[in-house]
Amino acid sequence: MSILKGKNILLGVTGSIAAYKACEIVRLLTKTGAGVQVMMTHSGTRMIGPATFAALSGRDVLTDLFPKTPKAGLEHIHLAETLDAIIVAPATANIIAKTAHGIADDLLSTTLLACDVPKLFAPAMNFRMWRNEATQSNIAVIKQRGVSIIDPTHGQLASLAVGEGRMAEPQTIVDALQKLLGGKQDYYGKRVLITAGPTREPIDPVRFLSNRSSGKMGYALAAAARERGAEVTLISGPTALEPVAGCDFIAVETAEEMEKQVREKAPDQELIIMAAAVADFRIAHPETQKMKREGSTPILKLEPNPDILRKLRPITDAYLVGFALEMEEGRKNALQKLREKNLDAIFLNYADRAQSGFDKETNEGILFFKDSEKEIPFELQSKNSLAHRILTAIRNEMSGREKRKG
């Protein structure tokens, strides 16, 4: 679960061309379960309309210190009491200067002055304005007072000039907020590859063999690793899910395609988790034309698909984790897969339980480790919560191994 869930975040949008990127920040924050209140300066509203933010956040956008229909009491003071954090993105040289000098002449600058909560500024401006001594000195002042700054990046600016001044990416800003609020970043910078979903093996151009995997378990793992700071590559078979924000997403269909992508990415990874339900068999000779009803009933001949996981150890030093989906003798089969596929850990889950396994919101199982011969049982819970717990257990084992290696 994200540290942002249930938190009340104020997003201040000021008058930079990067204001359009703030829409994605609202979307990403909302996905974590945070409530987002957007507040715009007048110049901000010239860049992008408040209606867009109102639709994305589900709340009225605040723009005026003295609204046309005044509410009882002082809105910014009430707000100050309910907020958990403030992001200003994009933050112009103007709002940075006002914050540094305690100027409160509009709703956002007044709220910033009245609110004693963690604050995160993502500056965006022309590179000369950013480099200007006045801006740099204002940045130093607000940093010293505890405001976190995500430095702008180098690149092409609105003026088409190239320099430092581009606002950081929305996902980087949301990650920084999670970190600021104490969210776990135990995977920070780790390269993690996760597979998810089923594979589809063609029978003819319109039919295929597949299984019931929805991708939910693998996507939950990818989202959790992302939240905890990992650089995640998600290789997914066909699912109805939206790609996980902030991950490098690769869509595949067949086991053969999944194998190709996994093998290409595997050498660079530090952790690989195969949660995909790869079809063990494919049609030996798929038809190139749609099969017709007329004539004799076809007999489909199967042949084995490659075992992707089993062939990974020689090409990667990554910590390798498999998933075992079992019905009978689960423990025995999972431990056998752990050994035979040369894995570091395997998660046993069940294909024959009402609330777990394929296409359910919840899951349960046992995580077995090769090194410590330890096993950790996980009771029935949401796949999101289970994903975090599995990642915590794996991280502990990986740290133990790193320490042993010195």
Ligand code: PMT
């Ligand atoms: O997607 P959901 O609906 O959320 O369901 C989640 C899940 C049940 C699919 C998931 O939790 C799970 O158990 N995934 C693995 C399913 C599976 O294929 O298990 P297996 O016991 O057949 O395979 C063992 C391991 O080898 C797996 O990590 C699998 O990805 C891998 N494998 C299997 C076959 C193959 N040809 N190549 C492989 O790499």
